[in-house]
Amino acid sequence: MENQPGPSAPSKPEPTVVIQKPLYNSSISPGILAILSLLPCILSGAILGFTGVTLSELPISYSNKTWFASLAALGAAGGCLVCHSMINAFGPRGTTVLSHVVGIIGWILTISSLTTVNFLIGRFLTGCFVGITSISVSAYCTECFPKRLSARPVVYTALGVLSVYFVGSLLNYRQTALLAVVGTAVSFVLVRTYVPESPAWLESRGRMGDAEYSKLKLKITETPAAVADSNDQPGLNFVRNLRQPNVYKPFMALCLHLTLQQLSGPLAVLSYAVDVVGDSGVRILNSYFIVIVLSAFMVMGALISTAMDHRESTTILSSTGILISGAVIGSYNLIRRLVLNRFGAQLLSFVPLLGMLLLVTSCCVALVPTLPTNNTKGEHVALGFSYLVGFAVVKCYPYAHAYLGWWIFVFFAFMAALNIITNVLLFSEQKKKVQPTADIDTRPSV
Template identity: 30%
Template structure:
C-alpha cells in the first residue's frame, strides 16, 4: 500500500482539508494527543492510525477494529429499513383499502416501477456527489413518502406516497453495500461478504416490522413509524458517517480521504485500485471525476464491465420471476392461494417475516464460509421444489383418492411455504445485491450497480403487477411457472455466476477480463 501522506502535506490535486486539519508551512500533527511517526520518504509527520503499525499484532486492537466495523455498518444500513417496509406494506394494507383488482395491483407494484428511477439517479449521485449524499437522500425521500401515506385522504395521495417510498427503495439499493465493501471492510475479504449483506438484512427487518405492526395497527400508524425510522437514518448518517475514503481517493482528494479515514478510525484510507481504463490508472486523475457519457459507454464495452452486468441482470430476472418479491408483496393472499387454511394468514405472515429476517441474518455468517455460488444454487433448487410441491398439492387437493381433510396433508403447503421463504432468503433474495459492491470496476461502480438494480426493480414491477392476472389465467399452474423459472435461475448461477469468496476486489474484476 502506498505510504500515507502526513497532515502537513496538502490535499492532492484539488483535494481540500477541513479547517480542523489545516496546517502551516511546517509539518505539524493533527491533534496534540495523537502519537506521530515520520515517513522516511517524505520526512513529514503522520499519525499512527488505528490498526496501523503501532499495534500490528495486538488482539485488543483487532477487537476494537472489528467492533468499530460492525458499529459503522449498522449505522450505514439503517436507511435501508424503511425502504424494506415498503416491500411488505401492501401485504398488510390491501385488506384495509377499498381497491379494485387493478388498483390493488398498482398499489402493490408501484414501488417497483418507482425504484428504477431511484436506481438510475443513485449511480450518478454516488459517483459525482459521493456515497454519503446518496444515503441522506434515501432517507429524505422516504420520509416524505411515508408522511404522505400517513395523512392521505385520497387514493391518488396513497399512490403518490407509494411512488416516493419506491423511489427511496431504489436510492437505498446500492450506497450502503458499496460504502461497506469499499471503505469499511476493504482489507478483510472474509468480513466483506458478511457485512455487505447487511443492507439486505436491514430490508428484511423492515419487512418483519411491517408484517408485525400491520397485524396489530392500522396502515396509517405503520406508515408513521416508517417515517420516524427514515428520519432517524438521515440524522445518523449526517452526524456520524463521513464521506467514503475510497471515493475521495478516487477523486484525487487524498487530504479529505485521510480525514475521513481518521473519522472512521479504521486505519489508513484504502488506496487499492481496481482495473481502470487502460490509458489511465493514476488515482488522482481517475476517470470517475472527468468521465463523460461516451467514456462510460467505452468502459461498458470492456469484458470486466459488461460480463458482470449481464450475469447479475439475468440473476435478477430469474430472482423476480421465481416470485421472491411477489410473495413478499402479496403474502396474505399468497398464503390463502397456497391451500393452507388452518391458521390466520396474518399470523403466518408474521412467522414468515421472522423466517426471512432470521435467514438473511444467518447468511451474513454462512456466506464467508460457503461463498455465493453454492448458496445461490441451493436457493434456486429449494424455491423450485417448494413451488412444485404447492402446485401438485393444489392439483390433487380435490382428488377423491386422497382425503385432504387429514391434518397431515393440511401441513404440506405450510411446509412448502417455509421451504420457499428460507430458500429465497439465504440465496436468491440477498446475494445479487451483495455482489453489486464486488464485481464492478471502481470508475463505473455506481453507474453499473445502479443500472443492474434498476433492471432488478423493473423485473420486480412486472412480476408483482402481473401476479393477479397470471393467477386468473393459469390458476394453480402459476406455481409450476414460478418453480420452472427458479430451476432455470439455479442453472444460470451454476454455469455463469463467479465465486467471490476469499478474493480481493481486484482479483474478482481481473477474472472477468480474462
C-alpha cells in the same frame, strides 16, 4: 573539521506540529457505525413488505391496489438508474442521506394523500428510496466494512420486512406508515450525524484531510478501493461501449440472471404475503400470524446467506430452495384436488406450510438483488432492469393466480430451475475463462 556556526548566526526554526483533538466521540466503534449505516436497509425492507399485510385496508380499488403494490419496484428501478450519478456527485453516504428526504415525502403522501394519484406517487417515491439505498449502502459497506459479517444489507432488509409485518398486523396502514416516517427521520439524523463519508470518495475529490478524519473515525489504516472516480462517467461510457463483446455479453448474462431471479417470485411473495399464504393451500392458524413466522425464517435465511462468501453458491442455493418449495406446494395441491377430501386436506395442511417456509427463506437472497460476479460494467443498469421485471411480476401476480391457480408456484419453481442452469453455465464458465488470463498477466516480463 566543519565550521561551527557563530553565536551571531541565526538558528534554523524547528517545525511546529499542531495536533488537533478529533472532533468525534471515540466510544462509537466501527461496529456501531456499521449498524447505523445500514439503518436505511431496514426502511427498505419495510417499504417492500408494507403491502404484504396492509393491502386489504387501502381505500382504493382492487386495480389500484395492484398498482400500489408494484409501483415500489418501479420506483426502485428509477432509483438504481440515478444512484450511480448521485454517488459520483455526493458520495455513498451523502447519497444515502439525500434518499431519506425522498422516502419521507413518499411516506407522507401515503398517509395524507386525498387522491389516488398522490397515493400512488407516494408509493413510487418510497420505491426510489429503495433503489438508491440498495446501491449506495451496499457500496459504502463493501468499501468501509468488507470483513464484518454484521454489515450485510440483506440481513437488515429482512429485519425491516419482519418489523413491518409485525406492526402491520397490529395497526392499520396509516399508523404503520406514520411509524415508518418517524423511523426514516431518525435514520436521517443518525446517518447524517455519526456516519462519515467514504474515505476513497473523499480522496478522489482531493479532500485528503476529510479522508484522514473519516479513516480515523472508521478505524481503518489503508484507503479502500474507490467507489467511483471523479472523472468517470459510467453511464455514458457504458452506452458508448455497449456494442463491445466484453461489455454486452457479461451485461446480458447478468440481466438474464436477475430476470429469472425476479420471475421466481420473491417480490410477489413479499408484496402479497397474506394472499400468497392462502393461495398456497395453507388452511391452519391465522394468516397474519403465519406471515410473521415466515418473515422470521426470512431473517434466518438472510443470516445463513451472509455466512456464504461465494456469491454464485448463494444464488444457486436460493434458487434450489424456491424450486423445491414450488414442487412441494404444487404436489400437495395436485394430490388434494385428485385424492384428498376436506378432512385429509386439513390434516396435511402442514405440507404447504413447510413449502412456504422454504420459499420465504430462499427468497431472502433476492431482497437485495445478488450479483454472481463483481465489477460487471453497467451493474446499476442491470439492477434497475431487475426491479423493472419485479414491477411486472408484482403487478401481474393477482391476475396470473386468478388464471393459473396454485400452478403459479410451479411456474416460480420452473423459473428457479432455469436460474440454476444459467448460473452454472454462464458464470462458472466466465470464471474459468478469467483465471488463465489473470495467470498470464501476472507473469513477470523478461
